[in-house]
Amino acid sequence: MSLRAVDLHKYFETAAGRIEILRGLDLEVAAGETLAVLGESGSGKSTLLSLLAGLDAPTRGDVEIDGRSLGAMSEGELAAFRGRELGIVFQQFHLMGGLSALENVALPLELQGTADALTRARDALDQVGLSPRGDHLPARLSGGECQRVAIARAIVVEPALLLADEPSGSLDRRTGDAVNALLFDLVARRGTTLVLVTHSQALAEACDRRLHLEDGRLHAR
Ligand SMILES: Nc1ncnc2c1ncn2[C@@H]1O[C@H](COP(=O)(O)OP(=O)(O)OP(=O)(O)O)[C@@H](O)[C@H]1O
């Protein structure tokens, strides 16, 4: 699934005035490509991912997925795209607090009406090493465990597009490496397009391409 951002602008109105986070950002990612987005804290990396996911609308400009403009899609079409094609690992995980780890992972499959949702969710939890925690609510999991549940939830649908915001940021080196290997395994098996935000040079080096978000635009270095 190819991804394109054209002249993307994102401004926020705050009490202190307007802040311009993205200012004419252009981006093209080919189907099956892996891209690392680097940049200082506050540069707009998470903001960019939410625009690429169609979770927030740009102030100006557009995002195209396989040549289709997100801005031109109805809410229903956007929801269908997100449900079927998109996996997203949020920086703050955004797990459902009332659902167990296993139920969180099964949710995207159940929303699609997949018959073997729980079986596949158990397998995904197993892949991130969390089988023994399947019954726990997020409040009873550690930060790194929540992050792994979020990763399992993103990969369980085998998405065509995977957006991951510091996917191993809360994990120790060994666990982080194992989890990152799962993301790249999905890319290799499924041809998934991967855009990940990371502060890790090693993880960035594992991607096909690296871009730096600075002054509201992406720069090659
Ligand atoms: N809804 C909002 N209203 C006002 N300002 C916002 C909003 N969302 C984000 N911002 C501001 O936009 C800037 C970019 O935020 P963003 O979360 O995209 O940064 P980031 O590059 O992901 O940083 P980090 O590396 O710390 O995660 C920040 O200064 C933030 O305060």
Ligand SMILES: [Mg+2]
């Ligand atoms: Mg961020």
